[in-house]
Amino acid sequence: MTSLYRINYALRAHKRDPFIEFIKAMLMTPFVLYARPLNEDGGNDDDYQVDANVARYCDILSSIETLIESTPIYNVYWFAGIPDQSRLYQLVPSISTFHTPLPLRESFLRANAKHSIAARRFVPPSFNDIRRILNTAQIIAIASNLKLITFDGDMTLYEDGADFEHDSALVQLLIKLLEFDLYVCVVTAAGYPGDAKRYEGRLSGLLNGFRKAELPKDVCQKFFLLGGECNYLFQCQEDYHLKYIPEEQYQPDFVNSWKAEDIKDFLDIAENNLQKCVNEMKLPCTLLRKSRAVGIVTHPDEKIFREQLDELVLSTQHKLLIQSPSGKKKALPFCAFNGGRDVWVDVGNKLIGVQMLQQYFNALPNETLHIGDQFLSTGNDYATRRQCCTLWIINPEETQAVLVELDALLEAKS
16 A cells, blocks of 8 residues: 555445456356256256357446546656546546556457356356456557566565565576566665665575576676565665665656654654554554664564554554644655565555666566556555556465466467
8 A cells, every 4th residue: 555545444344456357357247147047857948048148248347448548648757646527437436547458358258268267157257356357468468568567575576575586487587578578676675775685685586596597698688686566776786786766866846855863754654563563452463663664573473464564554554644744745755565574664656666677678668567566555566556567476386377478479479
């Protein structure tokens, strides 16, 4: 969750995305109205018309495609997020920005060929069905223009709290992206100011893969890591180590103008509120403070429920919005998010991070793809939707699957 988005937690069901829920509701019509009744022997009067159901699903998804095409497409740096008044915006007021059309019909046909969605008679198209259909549609739409691809770290490239595995299938897939002349960047909340060694430890499996593949200098130097949401940029060098890039070389003036006293005051407010929540809920955790972040980490062998973690996120976000440091309303952009076993409040967010990378690499939003698992309203990938195309995955295995799809399209293009 970011300072650019507010939510009344009590009025919204947990773990829901309004656009996916909208598509689910539309696809319920053919599922409910055209399902053939069963006979006593478990069959029906005539063969179940799967092909007819495919056509009905396709008609609905084609109509949603048209709704998307009628919304403004934003492909500029530093987009301010001006709401449009398109038909889709009226139907789904919280809809985010689109940067490309989405071929949903084609994507559904691919998904149906794999998973026989239209043949199901008791289970309608699910949240995950639609999430995967949207992912494939976005891959198809962006493959011909892709220039910059960014990844979340935990639960996207490696398991939560783990390091990049040396035998991960993602190593070769990421190498292929670099060999396709794409800029590849890991954008992570993990904040180790200027400490390349700490980040190299997290990415050891990948960097070792670069070394084994003997990637030439011009290829490996297209790999970057942006830590602390948007605060610390590193570039891979020809010796396969990360080199810190000074802030003045890539950060815009408004980020460089953040004052140390404002950052301190901001983190003081966040830390005090987190401590208050921890005390009230008696949570088994440790409070940690860094130069541009503060958060809590669950004790080993203990568990904090998601609802408690969300309470920490939303309570702290609310506190920061109503009690801004130094008497300045919203003096600093920030991100408060639930990491599954921890909660962090960072100065800056991934929206700013992606914008900085786009400007640094001269990549427009329709040339930029972000892959992450934190697209719920309390996640730190959420804000990137406003500035680039996105894929919502749930684990590294799904990242592997979408990269295989993308690789095939890039091969065809080349």
